[in-house]
Amino acid sequence: MDIPLTRTWITTVATTIAEQSDYLTQLDSAIGDADHGVNMNRGFSAVVAALDGYEATSVGDVLLRTGTTLVSRVGGASGPLYGTAFRAMGKVLDGTDVDDRDVAAALRAGLEGLQKLGAAVPGDKTIVDAYAPALEAFDSDLDNGGTLASAASAAADAARDGMRGTTAMQARKGRASYLGPRSVGHQDPGATSTWLIFRALAEVTDRAAPSTVEA
Amino acid sequence: MDIPLTRTWITTVATTIAEQSDYLTQLDSAIGDADHGVNMNRGFSAVVAALDGYEATSVGDVLLRTGTTLVSRVGGASGPLYGTAFRAMGKVLDGTDVDDRDVAAALRAGLEGLQKLGAAVPGDKTIVDAYAPALEAFDSDLDNGGTLASAASAAADAARDGMRGTTAMQARKGRASYLGPRSVGHQDPGATSTWLIFRALAEVTDRAAPSTVEA
């Protein structure tokens, strides 16, 4: 994954988030405070502006700047959590073109940073419930000889399943936890935005991948 | 009209007002502040209590006590206005059994007191628009040889027509005047309670009247 592809990933995330902003806010309205879409959209719009004209010297630079911007523009729970995750990814990717295992390591560093900060574990009905299975799928796809594109695609699918799995959970972290048993039956907004982020990765890596059609 | 009949009139008014309280409030909701029924009901409930066990020595006593109670329990515009009207009626009726012309004079004194206080003239969309024609009809029925019962019945009919006439008027007095042209198209609550008062008089005098069926 090189610098342009990383940029494309982030701008694609921004576009997706903008499109899905109302949906995310609606999910947050059911078990939260109806701002997750607005928060994420404010953050990623700022990220796009911050990356515009920014001369990154490494893949990590792009992700670090993404994370820093999220921290300083989003607020709420999602700002520090996603911001920290992107910053953690950025810190471990100092090349201009990093290989697939580096990306896997970065994604892992991101999850670790996020969990260290937010103390959520799988089953708490949070970002972690989409992110953790996505990371696992990414790793095992690579273990099975997959490409960046196939790993990202597997990760996106796993994130989607993880996200769907949050519906049955009772929240133990974040604002939804205040609802107690009433949080059950609603899909977690943060897990949903995590899915969108992995889906964007799958999309851009697929487009960038050498054509796999029998050539 | 004797003391018992006067009492019966007032308690009948109280019953009618209690029954029509929601209706009066609803009318007041459209062009006022949604309290006319509540106000009148609070007042006449208090009047019933005040008359209970009260040893009146004249017809006027009953009406004076009615008016005084209304003044001190209703508040709003209708309290002082109706209170003053009943007090004015009471002041001119010092017998234990007054004749029909005395009743007419008392009703006139009541209207005069009310108009002196409230400064409303016919056409202002107020109590006066039911009261003035009622008084006129009462007088002319007596002039034409009518009885207390027939005069009261004519007065009630005229009050009803007057009340209906208020719908087309633009209010110039009271709270409805703030609405300007928007007050047109709504029946005045005060004119409506005035009709109920005259209707009660017609009812009780009719019941009390010597049977006019060919005997």
Next chain:
Amino acid sequence: MKKFINAPDDVVREALAGVAAAHADLRVDVSNQIVVRTDAPVAGKVGLVSGGGSGHEPLHGGFVGAGMLDAAAPGEIFTSPVPDQILAATKAVDGGAGVVHIVKNYTGDVLNFQMAAELALDDGVRVETVLVDDDVAVENSTWTAGRRGTGATLIVEKVAGAAAAEGQALEAVAGVGRRINESSASFAVALTACTTPAAGKPGFDLPDDEMEVGVGIHGEPGRRREKLLSAKEIVRIAYDAIQSAKPLQPADRVIVIVNGLGATPLIELYLLFGEVAAVLKDAGVEIVRNLVGNYVTSLDMAGMSVTVCRADDEILRLWDAPVRTPALRWGT
């Protein structure tokens, strides 16, 4: 109807019981519905009494205390108090220097206060009445009930209260009150109707994209209904109405109140105040004092009113004088 009440008929008295429990420096006669300063009557001081229907809290009970009202007579919801009540309040605060009645111009308030003033005179208490009719949404005319009293009532109560506190005589206290009224203009806009406990449902239906313009504080509809506009445009409507009724001049100094009608959040009131400040700045008018909050309300109505009062040094001195009431307090 969704309200924190027990029974519609008991709301006023039960709320007064709460006022009594909350404010040790007020004497509350719950059954007769009178709120009086504990130190009343103050010998030689002009007494100040106001009152009106309940449902406008903190007006008037919230303004009873040192430097403002001596007593308030709250009626039933949106129903002016009765003469007995006003009389009792008047006598409770008469320190021998006479009593000023501050009366909002509504037929019911005017008539009941008038009757009370006559009864007080019979008992040897001199009463001066200050009639407040600042709402420029209603046109003035001798043939009608005239303009309503709304937001300026607070300013009249504050300034006349300060005049009385510093020992001014009956006519002077009433005089400065009347001067405030003449110098003041208010205009209100509602986004929803309010619900009285007795009626149990909103006074009118207002579609989700419309507002009532020139609305009163008793749940009655306004002068006209319009499509909902932006805060900036709404402030412009209020400003234009005030300008055409009681024009402000460049270099005028004004006290401004941006007042919530009961269900409008403070964040919106501050936003509105920002718009008012911008409009007045453009007009060269200087805001020298202001209040932003819920002061003269209309139960659970979502809405706001703007009150503007032209102020000279004397008025500002009295405005700044110490006040110590449940809802307004500053100075020492």
Next chain:
Amino acid sequence: MKKFINAPDDVVREALAGVAAAHADLRVDVSNQIVVRTDAPVAGKVGLVSGGGSGHEPLHGGFVGAGMLDAAAPGEIFTSPVPDQILAATKAVDGGAGVVHIVKNYTGDVLNFQMAAELALDDGVRVETVLVDDDVAVENSTWTAGRRGTGATLIVEKVAGAAAAEGQALEAVAGVGRRINESSASFAVALTACTTPAAGKPGFDLPDDEMEVGVGIHGEPGRRREKLLSAKEIVRIAYDAIQSAKPLQPADRVIVIVNGLGATPLIELYLLFGEVAAVLKDAGVEIVRNLVGNYVTSLDMAGMSVTVCRADDEILRLWDAPVRTPALRWGT
């Protein structure tokens, strides 16, 4: 959605412009969303900073001033502020004696304040954090986000503010703030959902005869939904919840706040206070101070919260100390 706004995205900044126009003794940085006392930093005084999502006005900006907060960092509606903002506020009020962060216990607030505190430490500013988690509707547990911070925040800000004003050291100021939090319990009930400008519609649908019990201040549904009850019964529910979480004892002295969530009229709040006073009297608990009004709101939510704080002489002394802010002011 019916609101006095221009555009949903501009609400917070435009309201701050109104705050700036209304309060000459506050320094408002509209674009960075910081409200600071004009005289900050006060050399040698511990600085007090609070913040959180907007939509809870007057919390926190309305509590900035002498004797209370030195600065507030309001975030977007219901969204905690960002670290940069909190850091800027922290540095603006550091008079060399360190800064106390008063943080309501929500994941977003906690994380953003934590990041800001780390950045402040990097810049050589000592920071102590007081976490407020008084809402007993939520059960406490180390496995969850724990209890929310609500009404007690005001008491923490007032009492810690007084301690800082009289020159107490960083740890002492934070200590008394934490003591207030431990001594406090709150419980809220909503009759309607609120509408954020961004969402444009109520956060949940609530039938006309139901209420949300144990609701928060961010428009989220409560712990459970129940048929609407009388004020007396609702107060009983709140009291029972408080009693089972943080029991009051006979002879306890308490500060009580009956707080409106934004769209509940003051007359209902006083009625509720009367009920609270009656219940506490029965329990032998003495209300020694109280507030009744809109202090910690949730936009246009109709609802109320009850906060009870056990108070000793020291706490009462600090509570009674002078305060001069837009929304709370007493003493000299």
